[in-house]
Amino acid sequence: MSIRVLNSGDTALVVEFGDRIDRAISDRVLALRGRVDAARIPGVVETVPTFRSLMVHYDPLTVRAAELTGTLKTLLEGAKALDRVRRLWRVPVCYEAELAPDLADVAARTRLGPDEVVRLHSSVRYHVYMVGFLPGYPYMGDLPAPLRLPRRADPRVRVPPGSVAIATAMTAIYPVECPGGWHLIGTTPIGIFDTATEPPALFAPGDAVEFEPIDRATFDRLQVRTAHGEHRPLPSELVP
C-alpha cells in the first residue's frame, strides 16, 4: 500500500502508511513523527501516532493543507525506519489469582496452564504502538501467538487501575478505573498516568516494555511506595 496523505477537515492531515497492525508500519509512522516534531513546522500543533498512520494537527490560520502536505511529503523521503534511541521499561506485574481475575479463564481457553500464560506474557519485549482510548492507555504488541484471544463477550463495567490485560495481539495496562473488555491477567503496582508529571503518561509511542513477574509481598510493598510517590520506574536506553 502506498503512502497517502488525507485531509481530516481543515485542522488535521493523516499520513497513512497502511491499513493493518504491523511493526514495520509502526516504525515508519514513528520515524516520520520524529522528523515532523523536530522540524518545528509553523502551524503544526501536535502529532499523534497510531498503528498505521500519523495524524498531524495544525492551525489552518497559520498553515494551509496544500503547503503542509508538501512539507510532510518532503519529510517522508528518508524517514524509512526508526533510528532513535528507544526507552525500555521493566514493569513489575503480580500474576497471582486475586490480582488476575481472568488468568484461569485465559489458561483454559488457550489450553495452556496459568504458569505458561504468565511465562509467555513475560517472555517477550513489547512495542508501544500508540497511546489512546483513555489518557495513558498503551497499546503494546505483539502478544505471543498462543495467547491471542478475542475480547471478552461481556465487558466489565469497572476494571481496576493497574490491571494488565490482553486481547487479540495486544497487551495493555489500564491507567485508571474504567469499563473494559480485555482479559485481566495481572496487576502492576506502578502508576502509569499522572497529570502532575510531565509528560503525564509513563509510556510514549515507540517505547519498549517488558513485564517482570513479582509475588504478592513485592506487589504490596511497591504499591505502598507508589502511593507515597517514592516509586516511579526509570527506563533504560535501547540503542539501535
Add this chain to the structure above:
Amino acid sequence: MSGALVVLAPGLHTTIQDRGRFGYQAFGVPVSGALDAECLEIANRLAGNAPETPALEMLYQGPTLEVETDSVRVAIAGAGAEIELLGASNRRLGGWRSITLARGERFRVQGLAAACAYLTVSGGMAVAPVLGSASTFARGGFGGWHGRALQAGDRLPLGRDSAEERGELALPDPPGPGLDRPIRLVLGPQQDHFAEAALDTLLTAEFTVSQQADRMGLRLDGPTLPHRGDYNIVSDGIATGAIQVPGSGQPILLLADHQTTGGYPKIATVISADLPLVGRRRPGDRVRFAAVGIAEAERLRRAERAALDALLAKVTPLRAEGRLDLDRLFGANLISGVVFDNP
C-alpha cells in the same frame, strides 16, 4: 480567604473551559476546551480579559451563583443567555454584556437558546492549569474545578478581590446561534469505506441531534449511513468535528472531549469555521450538511475569523446615551451597587 463565586445551584453541566489542552493527544489526552470558541472569546472581550481566559461553560441550563467578595465583574455571551439578579431587586439584566455585582448578590444565568453559553470573570478564576490548560476533562477527572462539573456548595476562587473601576461593556446586535444553518464539512478521511448512497444521504438528508449528546459528541438520528465493507478499521487519529460511523450506521459528530484515536471510519469532518455552530446544537435540533473542498474550508475559516474580529470590534461601553434604554440604564446603575440596593 480570597474572594469567590459560590455555587448555589450548578446548572446541568457547568465546567471551566478555555481554548483547550494541546500537545498531549499522543498520550491519549483529549483537547477539551470550549464547545463554542466564538462565544468564549466574546465573553472574555466583554470582561476585558485575554481571549483564552478560562470561563464557565454552561450546558443547556445556567447556574445560580452568589458573590462572596467585595465586587466582581462578570460577562456573559451566548444566544438567549441572560443574567437574572435574584432577591428583592429581582431583575433581568440581559446578556452579551458585562456587569459588576456586589458582595452578597445572587444571580442566575437563564434563557439559554443554544446548547452552551459562557460566563467569565474579569481577572479570571484562580484555578491552576493542568497540563497547560484550565479546561475540565470530566471523564478523565482532571482540569478545571477538581476535574468535574460544578456542584452546589463549590466556592470558585477569583483572581481579583474587587472589580476594576470602569464602565461596563456590551455587544450590540449579537449574532443568532445559527441553529438553522447547514454545517459544512470536508469529506474523509475514510469516505472510501462508505457506499456511494451513504455519501448522498449524508449531504441531502436531515438529521436530528439525539438525546445522546454531551461534550464528547452528538449522536445523530436520521437515515443510516451504510458502510461499503467492514465497519471496523485499524485505529487512527481523530480530529474534532469528525463524523464517525459505527456498525449501526448512525453517525456520531465528535466534539471537544472526543477520544484521541478510534476504530470507526470517519465519513467526513466538519470544517473548523462551523465547529461553534455544531457546539450550539441541542438534542432535538436539526442538522443538515454541505460538502466543501479543503481550499474553500480554509477560506471560510479566515472569513469566520474576520467576522469574529469585526464583531469583537463592536463591543462598546454600555451607556445611557442617545436612545434611552431603561433596562440597561437600571442595570448599569445597579451594578455599581449604589443607586438602588444599598440602604
